[in-house]
Amino acid sequence: MNQVITRASAQESGEPQYYQFSIPAPGGAQWVSVSLGYRRSADFDRANQPGQDYAIVRAGYGSVVGVVADGVSQSFYGHFAAEFVAERLLEYLWERRKTPPSAHQLNGILHEFEREFKTRIDCYVLPTRLQPLQRHALEQTRRQAGSQAVFAAFVLDAEAKSIRLFEVGDALAVVHCSRGETNGSHSKVIQADHRGRWSSAGRTNLLLEEINERDVKGIVIKSDGAKDWGASLASHRFNRAAFFEVAPEFAGYDDVSFVAAVFQDERSDEISAIVGEGLNQSPPPVMIIPIDPAPTLHSSAPSSLPPEIYTHGPKPAKRRRDWKSFAFGSGAGFLLAGVGLLGLLWGKVFTFKPNAPACKVTVSKIQVPVEAAGTTMELDVSADKNCKWSVTGVPPWIRINPRHEQSGNGHLVFSVSQNTGPKREDSFEVGGNTLLVKQVADINGPSSSPDSEIVNKAQENGSKNTQATAEQKPAQKDTERPAAAKKTTEKLAPTKKNAEKPAPANTKATKSPGTSRRKRQPETQK
Amino acid sequence: MAYTAVATGKTPALIVYLLDISGSMDEQLEGISKIEHVNQAIERLLVRMVQRSTKGEVISPRYRLSMIAYSDEPIDILGGVHTIDEIVQLGKPTLSATNSTDTAAAFEMARDILRREIAQMGPSPVPPAPMICHLTDGQFTGPDPEPIAREIMQMETPDGRVLIENIYVGPNLTTQPIYQVETWGGVMQINELSDQYAKKLFNISSALPASYAEVINEMGYGLQRGAKMLIPSSNKDLIELAFAMSGATPTGR
Numbered sequence: 001m002n003q004v005i006t007r008a009s010a011q012e013s014g015e016p017q018y019y020q021f022s023i024p025a026p027g028g029a030q031w032v033s034v035s036l037g038y039r040r041s042a043d044f045d046r047a048n049q050p051g052q053d054y055a056i057v058r059a060g061y062g063s064v065v066g067v068v069a070d071g072v073s074q075s076f077y078g079h080f081a082a083e084f085v086a087e088r089l090l091e092y093l094w095e096r097r098k099t100p101p102s103a104h105q106l107n108g109i110l111h112e113f114e115r116e117f118k119t120r121i122d123c124y125v126l127p128t129r130l131q132p133l134q135r136h137a138l139e140q141t142r143r144q145a146g147s148q149a150v151f152a153a154f155v156l157d158a159e160a161k162s163i164r165l166f167e168v169g170d171a172l173a174v175v176h177c178s179r180g181e182t183n184g185s186h187s188k189v190i191q192a193d194h195r196g197r198w199s200s201a202g203r204t205n206l207l208l209e210e211i212n213e214r215d216v217k218g219i220v221i222k223s224d225g226a227k228d229w230g231a232s233l234a235s236h237r238f239n240r241a242a243f244f245e246v247a248p249e250f251a252g253y254d255d256v257s258f259v260a261a262v263f264q265d266e267r268s269d270e271i272s273a274i275v276g277e278g279l280n281q282s283p284p285p286v287m288i289i290p291i292d293p294a295p296t297l298h299s300s301a302p303s304s305l306p307p308e309i310y311t312h313g314p315k316p317a318k319r320r321r322d323w324k325s326f327a328f329g330s331g332a333g334f335l336l337a338g339v340g341l342l343g344l345l346w347g348k349v350f351t352f353k354p355n356a357p358a359c360k361v362t363v364s365k366i367q368v369p370v371e372a373a374g375t376t377m378e379l380d381v382s383a384d385k386n387c388k389w390s391v392t393g394v395p396p397w398i399r400i401n402p403r404h405e406q407s408g409n410g411h412l413v414f415s416v417s418q419n420t421g422p423k424r425e426d427s428f429e430v431g432g433n434t435l436l437v438k439q440v441a442d443i444n445g446p447s448s449s450p451d452s453e454i455v456n457k458a459q460e461n462g463s464k465n466t467q468a469t470a471e472q473k474p475a476q477k478d479t480e481r482p483a484a485a486k487k488t489t490e491k492l493a494p495t496k497k498n499a500e501k502p503a504p505a506n507t508k509a510t511k512s513p514g515t516s517r518r519k520r521q522p523e524t525q526k
Numbered sequence: 527m528a529y530t531a532v533a534t535g536k537t538p539a540l541i542v543y544l545l546d547i548s549g550s551m552d553e554q555l556e557g558i559s560k561i562e563h564v565n566q567a568i569e570r571l572l573v574r575m576v577q578r579s580t581k582g583e584v585i586s587p588r589y590r591l592s593m594i595a596y597s598d599e600p601i602d603i604l605g606g607v608h609t610i611d612e613i614v615q616l617g618k619p620t621l622s623a624t625n626s627t628d629t630a631a632a633f634e635m636a637r638d639i640l641r642r643e644i645a646q647m648g649p650s651p652v653p654p655a656p657m658i659c660h661l662t663d664g665q666f667t668g669p670d671p672e673p674i675a676r677e678i679m680q681m682e683t684p685d686g687r688v689l690i691e692n693i694y695v696g697p698n699l700t701t702q703p704i705y706q707v708e709t710w711g712g713v714m715q716i717n718e719l720s721d722q723y724a725k726k727l728f729n730i731s732s733a734l735p736a737s738y739a740e741v742i743n744e745m746g747y748g749l750q751r752g753a754k755m756l757i758p759s760s761n762k763d764l765i766e767l768a769f770a771m772s773g774a775t776p777t778g779r
Contacts, residue, residue: 041581043535043581043584043586044581044582044584047583047584049582049583049584050582052581052582071582073580073581074577074578074579074580074581074777077582077583078581078582079582127583130583131614131615131617132617133569133572133573133576133613133614133617133618134576134580134583134585134614136569136573136576137573137574137576137577137580138580138583140573140577141577141580
């Protein structure tokens with residue numbers, strides 16, 4: 001069975017999140033149980049602000065790639081950095097999962113990511129609701145420290161039972177191996193130099209470390225807020241119930257997140273669980289920047305601040321294009337932030353944007369996943385009573401109804417046509433808000449869905465569209481066909497109350513003889 | 527304890543500022559009045575504290591501040607002890623100079639605040655030891671503040687005794703000029719001071735704890751552990767260093 005499954009945490013949610021699924025390990029009778037857990041710090045609950053961690057994992061074709069990034073407090077909106085570097089790393093490592101990069105190679109890539117990220121951070125306009133002291137502090141932080149994150153990332157080869165691990169800063173990894181000890185297993189905690197940082201400012205040292213391990217039984221990567229989570233893979237200490245028990249306590253101190261991949265003899269039940277009845281889907285305040293007319297940014301800036309720091313952004317003539325590339329290239333967090341920036345740049349600071357609404361307009365969603373078969377969707381648009389808004393920049397594969405200008409609260413109905421090619425995404429604007437539409441590929445017919453988490457071999461051969469079940473046996477070694485793979489990303493999944501299988505493991509912390517640790521990449525302070 | 531407690535939202539650091547706003551603070555230092563230097567330094571201090579307390583947009587109440595400006599009598603300019611997130615809402619204070627210098631009365635007010643605050647501290651979790659940051663530009667005109675200051679320095683908390691830092695604004699306070707603020711190690715011996723009142727302040731200044739020195743070093747300054755928490759501030763860079771020291775309570779990442 002070939003499948004590619006991606007799961008990511010939702011920084012905006014105040015609920016504990018837990019995902020679990022299995023992929024077959026090629027060439028054997030084992031499965032790899034993949035799990036992801038997340039709970040933002042309780043500090044963010046009161047104001048409903050996004051958590052600073054970001055966890056993402058992708059598995060399929062005998063490989064698992066996971067990244068946990070921890071946005072650095074005291075840096076400029078560390079959650080931006082965490083999301084950006086995690087998503088970029090995941091894509092990069094997934095593409096190279098069969099021949100993972102060396103630390104030296106990845107070092108260069110990470111600096112490229114930093115440069116790309118910097119342009120986006122430079123364009124971010126602070127919400128006008130912030131008090132002058134906080135604006136001053138944030139602007140200074142942006143210039144001096146930038147948006148920073150630390151991370152742990154791994155590539156697991158399920159056939160070879162080997163991993164390549166990369167770490168920057170104090171993110172942690174616990175690697176469980178099956179040799180070197182008389183009892184047949186051992187585990188150890190791996191942490192890079194805690195001073196390492198990935199930053200939009202580009203002035204920090206990454207101090208990237210690469211670690212290679214063989215005979216792996218499991219790996220857990222986590223943020224420092226996860227404390228001793230994953231030290232044991234014993235079923236009663238490492239499952240959904242255990243995570244939901246400790247997550248609220250951990251969240252009292254910090255964000256907590258982890259990604260794990262553990263070899264098992266049996267397939268785990270799929271779990272997509274969130275405490276309570278689902279996520280709070282209201283966008284966090286940080287992402288919603290009103291576009292009402294207000295004092296100009298210059299006039300709202302503290303008098304002691306140099307005015308140039310309030311005029312971030314590309315040249316006006318290129319602003320629209322630059323911003324769109326910004327929105328497309330980043331994850332949801334940046335897209336949301338971009339909505340605000342767009343509003344500010346076009347609605348307030350500059351006057352050249354033709355349809356800039358002179359009032360507050362918000363849409364109920366800013367990112368919409370669509371199945372390959374196409375769909376018709378309806379979104380709520382909220383606007384002040386006499387506030388006019390319209391829809392612009394609609395791609396040819398999306399039809400809008402109505403297209404004419406509206407005012408006040410309303411609904412937007414749009415139809416997405418069937419996708420017969422590779423996955424596609426584009427955006428259009430609703431009253432100054434950017435709405436991103438992502439439609440999955442449909443190489444094998446119109447049956448796939450972004451909500452369908454598993455596309456198995458039978459589907460690829462045109463058989464009946466069935467979800468993989470617990471009865472399915474591990475597949476023999478699959479011949480990888482990336483072009484035919486279906487990737488599904490689930491960020492805001494509904495609660496599923498599936499039973500959970502225990503994860504067998506008996507480990508203890510000892511030294512591993514099978515580890516090769518590459519020399520840290522020296523860097524020169526920029 | 528060795529001043530190892532970390533300032534967090536649950537264990538905030540308490541810092542009481544005693545700010546001399548006597549008439550002499552209107553005198554010029556490097557082209558602007560001393561009081562204006564202080565206003566600017568306070569703004570930079572508050573910005574730094576906000577930075578050190580910020581996660582995303584959330585400002586954690588890692589610092590609790592009291593500001594007492596004194597001349598003829600002490601004035602509680604914030605109206606009590608406030609957390610840094612509350613001060614962001616209040617906005618930065620702006621001081622102006624007036625009248626004489628009753629330093630002892632200001633220390634008395636600070637002592638009373640500390641008594642109340644320390645009495646409310648539970649055994650766990652342990653907050654950082656409180657600090658008094660006293661800024662002045664010269665001799666007191668009322669009673670001698672030293673006995674009260676010494677009393678304060680004996681006040682115990684689980685993290686250590688109350689710390690007192692003195693910022694003395696004025697020219698020619700040291701026997702050797704301080705050319706490089708960034709590399710200056712601090713006042714280690716009383717004979718490094720040339721001014722008599724500076725020597726008096728030396729005696730009511732705490733030794734810089736190692737954990738604070740580490741934070742200050744990360745800011746780019748060279749102050750050494752054990753140096754007196756006394757900054758002879760003959761220029762604006764030293765005033766800034768002095769206020770940086772007052773916000774150097776260790777915090778988590």
